[in-house]
Amino acid sequence: MSMPCNTQCAKRQMLAEFRRHPAYCKNNAQLAKISEGCQKSSFRVYRGAAIDRDEIEKFCVGMLVGSNGFLSSSRSSEVAKMFMGLDQITGMSPSQSQTNKQQYVLFEIVIDPDQTIDLMMADVSEQSNYPEEQEVLFGLGTTFIIKQIKHDNQHNVWHVEMTGSSEMGELKKEHTKHVENGLRYYxxxxxxxxxxxxxxxxxxxxxxxxxxxxxxxxxxxxxxxxxxxxxxxxxxxxxxxxxxxxxxxxxxxxxxxxxxxxxxxxxxxxxxxxxx
Incomplete structure (x- = not known):
């Protein structure tokens, strides 16, 4: 799910591509309609994933990561652990050690709507066929900032804490200003x-x-x-x-x-x- 954003140029291009894409316009508009009644106070959601060790090694505190598509998460950490394939009794991952090619990661995402007003997300549990999964869906191109990374040696699970980022909203403003300035000359x-x-x-x-x-x-x-x-x-x-x-x-x-x-x-x- 990660996508490093290392330069302003790359960020600006990424933003332009996301905003131009027809799927972004149509599907994010639908998500926005659902999200109107979304929780306004701070809350946490979880996402479990099995990813390559090479990807884990790229993670660092302060790193900006983004979703390549719509990102599904759950308000329940137990649901996230189930989807990532942990043993439901012992909580152990199939991984034997940190050196295995495939690693198991539990992402804990802290969302504060007051700090990320441009964040596109919605609790879709009422629209889901499986409401017990307590699904929260994030829109295309949502970005997060890594705040903490640690490894649970007992269960061989990585825990990565992230917060929602307003980076894409800021980039949208920057891109709009850039275009408006360019139209003064061309x-x-x-x-x-x-x-x-x-x-x-x-x-x-x-x-x-x-x-x-x-x-x-x-x-x-x-x-x-x-x-x-x-x-x-x-x-x-x-x-x-x-x-x-x-x-x-x-x-x-x-x-x-x-x-x-x-x-x-x-x-x-x-x-x-x-x-x-």
Whole structure:
């Protein structure tokens, strides 16, 4: 279930992908409707899982982890232990030691709705065919912060305590602000090309998209110089310096014609051309 989030760039891209996905929009909207009556005070839920030892070794206190899909949990630790395959009498896991390839983990998740107002979750026990499981469901892309990790040597079970994180909510605000700021300088289609050439680092796709934009815009399009500029940057990242220099020159000539020489965009183009 874990997904480290180590850089702001990766986080921003992850957020954009989650928010664009049709399943996110449809299913999280349904979950939001169910969650309207969700408990408002702090509570704990549990999730049992069998995971590879390599994944456990990556865990550390303070690490941000996220769900790859909807995440099921239970208000009952006994239910979570049952699902993770512990012996119902002894509480022992099938694992013999910490060196086994497969390890058994009981996640204890502390949720404080006042601290994580953007957290998408719902108690779905009333909608479930098995209400005794006391299921609480978290939405796509929910993130948590690891607070404590310990191993129960007697039962060979890992205990990982986590809290809900408002990281995705903060990233959504950051992403929205980033887009709104970009729209002050570019139209939406050009801004998408900027994203491809910068944040996503998907350079082949960026080149195809930007070249397509060039073919479909008029010669006097106010964003032509920007397309040249970002094409130049992509070619430079790919090590195709002749292509990069050519497009930087085109961007420079257009910006020199339309912008004052004291303008930052013109100076930025000259600086990039100089270091290519």
């Amino acid at each position: 139209d939406a289609t050009t801004l998408f090309g900027v994203f491809l050439s910068g944040v996503s680092s998907n350079y082949p796709v960026a080149i195809n998209y930007l070249q397509s934009r060039l073919r479909n815009m008029t010669f006097n399009d106010p964003y032509r110089a920007s397309i040249y500029y970002f094409l130049a940057r992509v070619y430079r990242h790919l090590g195709k310096l002749q292509h990069s220099i050519e497009y930087f020159r085109r961007a420079m000539l257009l910006r020199k014609r339309s912008l004052p020489q004291s303008c930052y965009a013109y100076a930025d183009t000259l600086a990039d051309l100089a270091v290519t």
